[in-house]
Amino acid sequence: MKLLLDTHIWLWGLREPNRLGSRTLSNLRDSANEIWLSPISTWEALLLHSKGKIQLKVDLAEWLAESTEGTREAPLTHEIALVAQQLPLHQDPADRFLVATAKVLDLTLVTADERLLGLGNIKTLANR
Numbered sequence: 001m002k003l004l005l006d007t008h009i010w011l012w013g014l015r016e017p018n019r020l021g022s023r024t025l026s027n028l029r030d031s032a033n034e035i036w037l038s039p040i041s042t043w044e045a046l047l048l049h050s051k052g053k054i055q056l057k058v059d060l061a062e063w064l065a066e067s068t069e070g071t072r073e074a075p076l077t078h079e080i081a082l083v084a085q086q087l088p089l090h091q092d093p094a095d096r097f098l099v100a101t102a103k104v105l106d107l108t109l110v111t112a113d114e115r116l117l118g119l120g121n122i123k124t125l126a127n128r
Contacts, residue, residue, distance in 0.1 A: 002034045003027060004074060004102045006111035007041040009127060011121050021127065024110060036107055037102040040097040074101050077090065085113040090115060 005013070012019040013028060020028070028031055042064060048054045057063035075096070084093075084100035097117060102109040103122050111117065111128035 001027065001032075002036060002105075002107045003125065004036045004038065004098065004105070004107035004108060004109050005041065006073075006098060007044040007117070008112060009110045010037060010041055010067075011045060015054075019027045019127075021126075024125070024127045027125065034120070035071045035127060036074045036102050036105075038098055039076050040094050040101070042068075044094050048073060060062055074107070076101075077104070080104050089119070114121075 048058045080100045084096040108123040108125050110125045117124045117126050
């Protein structure tokens, strides 16, 4: 399975793994699965850091290299931008880009966000 991590799932895995459900942990640890991250999640994490909501390493480049090790970087394409704009979804830009990325690249979005679960033709995996 190709799993795209929602930003909070990625950060929980790094900082608070006890917040991840057993099924989520099992899927993340399964070597047959590919773990994907969007640059949008990096952007969100850096914004949270700049606002003082989370603390990252002082050397952000080092933090980024360590925290994305073993993951695949999802591209941010023109098609994804178009799909993000066309989604019948709330206006959070990060959520729109993540859902569009999952849709365009045929990835399963791993999330605890109830607003993103069961969006029809977008595959999701609830944090359980």
